[in-house]
Amino acid sequence: xxxxxxxxxxxxxxxxxxxxxxxxxxxxxxxxxxxxxxxxxxxxxxxxxxxxxxxxxxxxxxxxxxxxxxxxxxxxxxxxxxxxxxxxxxxxxxxxxx
Numbered sequence: 001x002x003x004x005x006x007x008x009x010x011x012x013x014x015x016x017x018x019x020x021x022x023x024x025x026x027x028x029x030x031x032x033x034x035x036x037x038x039x040x041x042x043x044x045x046x047x048x049x050x051x052x053x054x055x056x057x058x059x060x061x062x063x064x065x066x067x068x069x070x071x072x073x074x075x076x077x078x079x080x081x082x083x084x085x086x087x088x089x090x091x092x093x094x095x096x097x098x
Contacts, residue, residue: 038073045079 041064046057053061067073 035067035070035072040075040077041067041073042077043079
């Protein structure tokens, strides 16, 4: 019985160590920022709220414009976002205002 409990403790310790190690690596990677010249920037879409851009999508667009103005990217490709109308139906975006 004691040996079985030790197995669980060892497995739990290995999983916890793996989780902590990956958490530290992800945290450290978040401080790395490299700007390399690219042909294109692809801005992934995010949800909208009845024709209004979500804050996440707005910031993605703003950052892509910043990269374009700095000359880091030559073109910007925007992915179409899903839009919900007043009746909560998903429709194709038309005249989305920032």
